[in-house]
Amino acid sequence: MQIRTEIFKDAAGIRLVHQAAFGQRTEADLVEALREDEASLPHYSRVAVTDKGEIVGHVLLSRIYIEDIPSLALAPVGVKPHWQRKGIGSELIRQVIEEAREAGESHIVVLGHDSYYPQFGFERAVDYGIEAPFPVPVDFFLIMPLERQALKGIRGIVRYSKPFSTV
């Protein structure tokens, strides 16, 4: 199993990952809509590839804002069902977080399960005074500062890029 940056020819395999992981087309459509959306750049995108060349996992970070402060959304992350619970999702997430930190990004927002994401450093966004632009349980709307003081003085509503509201 290799985890690496997405390349052009991975697109079809990434689509299959999300369709299988989520059992619907929405997340695969979101990835494709984000690829077309310059306002959501930069993207940090990594895939998990088997020895036979099959893409079995994918994670994407893309540009969003907290009020007018640049941040990143972690969405989607998926692993094909047969390959789940082997540590692939966690490794994809850890690597993409590290890539974003090295690129000088400041924080990452995720709408996700509070039993899964805290292990990577995600905390409740509401505790920083940061809120989702839609109704969501506060325990599931999470943020991770990439440096110690990265969220100092930042509060407000998260603004997602257009593809999140159109797919």
Ligand SMILES: CC(C)(COP(=O)(O)OP(=O)(O)OC[C@H]1O[C@@H](n2cnc3c(N)ncnc32)[C@H](O)[C@@H]1OP(=O)(O)O)[C@@H](O)C(=O)NCCC(=O)NCCS
């Ligand atoms: C969530 C997901 C990406 C995790 O990938 P993975 O490779 O299975 O994860 P790992 O093997 O690194 O970690 C497994 C742990 O994650 C947790 N976990 C996995 N899926 C979970 C889920 N849907 N909800 C809560 N926790 C979950 C479990 O605690 C599991 O630990 P356990 O096996 O000891 O119970 C994968 O399960 C998946 O694609 N799920 C469907 C799509 C999805 O829900 N994506 C996340 C929302 S964007």
